[in-house]
Amino acid sequence: MAKTITISLDVMGGDHGAEVVLPGAEIALVRHPDIRYILFGNEKVVLPLLDKYPKLKQASTFQHCEVAIAMDSKPSQALRQGRWKSSMWRSIEAVKTGEASVAVSAGNTGALMAMSKFCLRTMANIERPAIAAIWPTARGESIVLDVGATIGADAQQLIDFAILGGAMARALFGIKKPTVGLLNIGVEEVKGLEEVRTAGRLLRETQLRSLKYEGFVEGDDIGRGAVDVVVTEGFAGNIALKTAEGTAKQIGGYLRAAMNRTLMSKIGYLFAKSAFDRLREKMDPRKVNGGVFLGLNGIVIKSHGGTDAEGYASAIDLAYDMVRNELTQKIAQDLVHYHRSSFADEAEKSEGDL
Secondary structure (H helix, E strand, O other): OOOOEEEEEEOOOOOOOHHHHHHHHHHHHHHOOOEEEEEEEOHHHHHHHHOOOHHHHHOEEEEEOOEOOOOOOOHHHHHHHHOOOEHHHHHHHHHHHOOOOEEEEOOOHHHHHHHHHHHHOEOOOOOOOEEEEEEEEOOEEEEEEOOOOOOOOOHHHHHHHHHHHHHHHHHHHOOOOOEEEEEOOOOOOOOOOHHHHHHHHHHHHHOOOOOEEEEEEOHHHHHHOOOOEEEOOHHHHHHHHHHHHHHHHHHHHHHHHHHOOOHHHHHHHHHOHHHHHHHHHHHOHHHHOOEEEEOEOOEEEEOOOOOOHHHHHHHHHHHHHHHHOOHHHHHHHHHHHHHHHHHHHHHHHHHHHO
């Protein structure tokens, strides 16, 4: 019998809270019957709705929380008001105590990152966590990180992100040695910021066994799927993510407008409907909903705040896959190997200087 995976849910998080979280959780439960949930939220809001989902109710335990973190709360404010007692905090804390294997929230991103970092702490030798996004590409899917956890990154932090992203690609895509590229303004080694150039040189010299460093990649390489993992710092990564989301919506708007302009275009749409449906599915953000907080002593998944039930279910699917494929263990193994390699290199240099 497969091992049960317990997922803690911040039921109050997101633009729609329990009205999206609960049906989304039931959709994911149908796909993964071995899931069990711990639901954190206000009993006056959650329990009346939970009665509408008998399968979910049977597979869940509920814990009442008085406090819900607002979507516009500042991270410092959220920590002061919600530490120890909010639905967001307690869903994360369940991962820390081992009650749950992963937490999922559609709540305030800044607050969720602050609470996750404060509660779970970063893994050994990781200075900053990162948010990793799954990016639809011409050849399938890639991972892009960091897409907004922190602004700026030095060379060592970019290398850490490469290791984190590589481990996620192994866990999610089943790739033994994923390809990794550093996002830059050109592919030439002399271009870009010094920290990016230094990170590239060190990745090339280290030759990690868990990933294959392919060099610099440009913005248009992300959509092409040039590499399995694209590494950047949070400022550039977040702009790239929001630009891609906006462009997808823009193209969708253009298509809808074009298909409704004339009677002939409407008739043409009917003949090409299956092709447009495939395009819509490929561009649907719900299909890849969920950012993974990497570099912490536990897994936290951030769902889009404005998602619907199907989108929230896809975030739970991602959480399920990350646990089932042992993401945390893979990251820990890769970090140990990297730091052993770095130590050996330093020892070799020291011997050469004697």
